[in-house]
Amino acid sequence: MIKFLDLYKINKRFEPEFQKKFQQFLDSGHYVLGKEVKAFETNFAAYCGTKYCIGTSNGLDALTLIFKAYLCLGNLKPGDHVLIPANTFFASVLSVVNSGLVPVFIEPEEETFNISIQEIEKHINPKVKAIMAVHLYGQLANIGAINTIAEKHNLLVIEDAAQAHGAETETRIKAGNLSHAAAFSFYPSKNLGALGDGGAITTNNAALAEVLKKMHNYGTERKYEFDLIGYNHRLDEIQAVFLNMKLAHLDSDNLKRQEIANRYLSEISSKKVELPFYDGSKNHVFHLFVVRVKNRDKFVSYLKNHDIETLIHYPIPPHKQKALINFSHLNLPITEQIHKTVVSLPISPVMSNQEIAQVVKIINSY
Ligand SMILES: Cc1ncc(COP(=O)(O)O)c(C=O)c1O
Known part of the structure; x- marks a missing residue:
């Protein structure tokens, strides 16, 4: 039988290293937001070429946190419309709906399966405040054209890069660094997959990163002082151990x-x-x-x-x-x-x- 995807075989390649790293993790006695998460955030930001990376619990939470952080900063308001490809994984849509925003479904280009630029242009109106570019199946959306439209109409662009770790433009700019903020999933089947759930947000926006660092951890960066309404959407330390290793491959x-x-x-x-x-x-x-x-x-x-x-x-x-x-x-x-x-x-x-x-x-x- 030729499996669609042999996750056992994918991870078996790293078994001795996993075991060694797991022992070090166990011995560290530090199991949440420790040095492995910090290291992964630094490494993944460097890989994508962004100033900031915030590890998250999964890709859906990463996307949702981006919208909630923009709501918190006042860049978005409840009920604002978000243009989103009509053919995407359901989680892309959930992030919009769960943030109190309205998804507007846009047809794709048949050739690439990615959101159609002409269709985006047809759907621009004063209610639209953001565009979600999903790099479906691992192929970059036409992000240059999307960013041009967004600049003209003062819209936010958010990448759903859950399927596109490492994809890059002709000028060698990577997925995750092509918009205002991007979400990644490290679900085990992804090109960079954890041994469980995991995700990350990348951005170059300092104010957004500051909100996200708090928001994914109950609303705080300092124990027991809560600056905003947050969530527990952290990247697990043990998954960061595996991801740090696998990023090199x-x-x-x-x-x-x-x-x-x-x-x-x-x-x-x-x-x-x-x-x-x-x-x-x-x-x-x-x-x-x-x-x-x-x-x-x-x-x-x-x-x-x-x-x-x-x-x-x-x-x-x-x-x-x-x-x-x-x-x-x-x-x-x-x-x-x-x-x-x-x-x-x-x-x-x-x-x-x-x-x-x-x-x-x-x-x-x-
Ligand atoms: C395009 C897309 N968006 C969002 C997600 C959600 O990621 P997760 O499964 O980590 O929540 C996935 C993957 O499952 C995905 O393929």
């Missing part, structure tokens, strides 16, 4: 993903399978390799019968979820069509050449 893991993607792109020749757009640069770190097919159920069961596991990212768009019944009337045909036709093929830094060749061979005889 992120670039080589991303390179491996790009190599696999290049092989799929050049070797898959079935006319029934629409391959994703890739310009060959580092702007895509292939968190997922997503193809489109007409008769998806048939394709997925064909691969399953040949021992190849696939997943669907995602089967139901946010506006058609039961939880968002008030949005179900929306007409978003591109998004809905994408959700009906996408299939994610196995891709990960631990896939063998043999496995890659097998996926290609089976698809080409579909």
Whole structure:
């Protein structure tokens, strides 16, 4: 069986180092907001090229904290509208809704699956105060154009970089450093994955960072003196131990993903399978390799019968979820069509050449 993603194999590579580091962690006697979290925040800010990084409990909390911090600073007000891609993971939407803001769903570009610039422009009005750029599947959204629109209309830009650790622009600026503030997830399956939940916020804004440092820790940086209404959304110290180690391997893991993607792109020749757009640069770190097919159920069961596991990212768009019944009337045909036709093929830094060749061979005889 070729697994969609073999998390055991991914982490097994680091077992001796994990064990050594775990022993040091245990011996330290310091298990929350210790030196590993501090070190990770410094290391990840340096990696992304930002002035600040605040570790968080997960990616959803990272995104939500950004909105809540902007509300706290007065840059956003309850009820403000946020433009958000209609085809994203549900957590992107939850962060907006849970902050008392209103999501406005924007259709994507078919080619990249990322938010359409033309559609953003059509939806600008005085209620809109922010744009969320999701770097879906690991490919940077058209952030240059998004930032230009945002500057013109004085809007905030927030990156959901949960799937794009290490993706960079032509001028080598990384995801996380392309907007006012960015959220990352370190869920185990991510390109930089913890051994449990984890997340981070990156920003160059000192005032925002100051609020976030307090807000993710009950509203304080000093014990028992609370400056604002906060939460317990801290990055766990043990996860920071693992993340500090794995960060050193992120670039080589991303390179491996790009190599696999290049092989799929050049070797898959079935006319029934629409391959994703890739310009060959580092702007895509292939968190997922997503193809489109007409008769998806048939394709997925064909691969399953040949021992190849696939997943669907995602089967139901946010506006058609039961939880968002008030949005179900929306007409978003591109998004809905994408959700009906996408299939994610196995891709990960631990896939063998043999496995890659097998996926290609089976698809080409579909
Ligand atoms: C695009 C996107 N946004 C947000 C999240 C939420 O991150 P987490 O699972 O760490 O809460 C994820 C990942 O799960 C994601 O893929």
